[in-house]
Amino acid sequence: GQNIDQPTEMTATEGAIVQINCTYQTSGFNGLFWYQQHAGEAPTFLSYNVLDGLEEKGRFSSFLSRSKGYSYLLLKELQMKDSASYLCAVRGNAGKSTFGDGTTLTVKP
Amino acid sequence: GAVVSQHPSRVICKSGTSVKIECRSLDFQATTMFWYRQFPKKSLMLMATSNEGSKATYEQGVEKDKFLINHASLTLSTLTVTSAHPEDSSFYICSATDRDRPYGYTFGSGTRLTVV
Numbered sequence: 001g002q003n004i005d006q007p008t009e010m011t012a013t014e015g016a017i018v019q020i021n022c023t024y025q026t027s028g029f030n031g032l033f034w035y036q037q038h039a040g041e042a043p044t045f046l047s048y049n050v051l052d053g054l055e056e057k058g059r060f061s062s063f064l065s066r067s068k069g070y071s072y073l074l075l076k077e078l079q080m081k082d083s084a085s086y087l088c089a090v091r092g093n094a095g096k097s098t099f100g101d102g103t104t105l106t107v108k109p
Numbered sequence: 110g111a112v113v114s115q116h117p118s119r120v121i122c123k124s125g126t127s128v129k130i131e132c133r134s135l136d137f138q139a140t141t142m143f144w145y146r147q148f149p150k151k152s153l154m155l156m157a158t159s160n161e162g163s164k165a166t167y168e169q170g171v172e173k174d175k176f177l178i179n180h181a182s183l184t185l186s187t188l189t190v191t192s193a194h195p196e197d198s199s200f201y202i203c204s205a206t207d208r209d210r211p212y213g214y215t216f217g218s219g220t221r222l223t224v225v
Contacts, residue, residue: 099152
């Protein structure tokens, strides 16, 4: 089976940097995803890691360590619009993804 | 980029009726579509996986006779909630992928179902 853990809530200040961690235990691994979801909306894709290391995309970066079953999403230069839920998802066998419960990030002025 | 259109965005129905939710891939062929359900402040729970032209594979605990999934073409999958009850009220989201994109999960905009 799949088990994914991430913090429930985080708070950060506008302009700051925040790191959202995700740990996983899975029976198969074919990539890790990060999604952003605003209340009442569908998730939107942020990043995908399948090899160890850091993937940078603008203000957002994602890191993966497969041996440790660990990933983080790094958000720089936080903006108020970054307040949302961030979902970590692991794709296992047969293309199915299991999602964590999400981390609700609140950005304060 | 890949776009998935999901309709309706909101629906209110009476207990005992059926509701159909459509999910269309607009600019790619969706070989696989996933249907998720999301409760408030919770993550997405995979309900079923459907491949074009074959029967859907349901996750454990999901009633296949209650949640009918049809994936008749490479661009359309439908989820029908039959004999809806208030406890079926939820946010339903589809996502689609095709074999040519390694991280090709594109989500529909979701459907908020309220059963009264």
